[in-house]
């Protein structure tokens with residue numbers, strides 16, 4: 111896909127791999143909508159992109175640790191744009207951001223499930239009219255190889271909490287959603303895929319986890335850009351990629367009953383009517 115003039119929203123683009131992808135897309139002539147919580151970080155990124163001679167992106171500030179924040183973000187984007195060519199759901203927190211203990215979102219949901227999965231689920235549905243209007247359009251869910259099956263008796267992990275499990279559960283939920291949404295989007299010209307960008311990139315969430323980075327944002331960014339603009343993935347949907355290659359996710363992703371349970375719960379929690 112030629113990105114010139116295409117409108118792309120990328121959540122979590124004030125830092126890490128999202129920031130890199132935003133810069134690359136701006137350099138390719140896309141109309142980039144950047145998002146994050148921190149206005150100062152956004153200003154620095156906008157200035158950097160403008161200094162390099164590219165169109166300055168618009169910044170949308172929203173805290174995705176609340177469903178109201180996700181709704182406000184979608185409303186702000188929809189107020190400014192009638193069409194959206196690409197939605198990259200990238201914002202996320204790692205297993206240790208904010209400490210090792212269990213945390214909750216403003217809505218009382220386990221925080222990683224809320225920020226990494228549920229807000230992206232809600233945003234995708236709220237932005238679907240814009241994406242359908244721009245078809246062929248693409249949704250890219252930035253997930254991970256770190257995947258843990260969901261225990262439907264304790265989705266909010268009130269027992270035996272660990273940040274690693276919470277993070278991995280939220281990432282598998284993104285992939286399960288990708289498979290279901292692809293089915294729902296058949297015939298609309300909008301596609302959705304998920305990926306593991308790269309392992310332990312040198313980003314804030316990896317450093318917060320005390321992990322020594324082993325890859326770069328350039329590497330992970332290339333994998334995200336492949337799903338955003340690669341001609342070889344045009345029309346493909348419902349797939350999971352490990353970097354640049356299609357891969358298998360955790361077996362629960364292919365369990366229709368589990369996906370139906372997650373979908374029902376997510377629709378209830380977000381009050382979305384598909």
Ligand SMILES: NC(=O)c1ccc[n+]([C@@H]2O[C@H](COP(=O)([O-])OP(=O)(O)OC[C@H]3O[C@@H](n4cnc5c(N)ncnc54)[C@H](OP(=O)(O)O)[C@@H]3O)[C@@H](O)[C@H]2O)c1
Pocket residue numbers: 121122123124125126127128145146147148151172173174175199200201202203225252253254255306307308309310311312313314315316
């Ligand atoms: N790093 C890796 O090795 C790796 C591996 C596999 C998958 N991933 C996935 O890649 C994506 C990007 O990760 P990264 O490593 O680039 O992380 P990062 O450098 O920590 O950046 C995370 C981004 O998400 C935003 N964010 C975090 N919490 C938010 C909230 N409550 N509301 C709104 N925005 C929020 C941050 O905004 P602020 O600037 O406001 O903090 C920031 O822009 C994530 O989905 C992650 O799971 C990363």
